Amino acid sequence: MSLLEILEFPDPRLRKKAVPVDQVDDKLRQTIDDMFETMYAASGIGLAATQVNIQKRFLVIDLADDEEEHNPLVFINPEITVLDPEPYRHEEGCLSVPGYFEFVERPRKVLVKALNKAGEPFEIEAEGLLAVCVQHEIDHLNGKLFVDYLSVLKRQRIKSKLEKEHKQKASV
Ligand code: NI
DSSP states (O other), rough: OOOOOOOTTOGGGGGGOOBBBOOOHHHHHHHHHHHHHHHTTTTOEEEEGGGTTTOOOOEOOOSSTTTTTTOOOEEEEEEEEEEEEEEEEEOOOOSSSSTOOOEEEEEEEEEEEEEEEOEEEEEEEEEEEHHHHHHHHHHHHOOOOGGGGOOHHHHHHHHHHHHHHHHHHHOO
């Protein structure tokens, strides 16, 4: 397994729309394992392929509290239906927007249909943190980031701060 580079806002590659996965094979499973390793190393709870510069529709999530006891969830070609549009407000963060946490409202309950790591279809009703996380990650596959839900002013502020950090890193 190997750690992958996570793209950071405002990298334009985070804006690309991912295309469906046409084959769930060992190569894809290897990438999925690498994504879990990358996500755990960065203490994240979700990671979409777009964030590691792969424009394919799949994502990984693990909401387990205990770091020793993983609960890896894989969603390939996920499709989402809103079951309860009532807004649910939750503080979100993102490995592509490191260091920033802001409240975002999303539909409270969703149905997600996807393929698992074996390529088999499954569906899951998600609410609470899982609903937030799945919607956040599917947004990534569509080139959307949680900062897009914030005010222009807030988004600009985060953008300039991160750009400054990226410049500082590049000059070291
Ligand atoms: Ni994210």
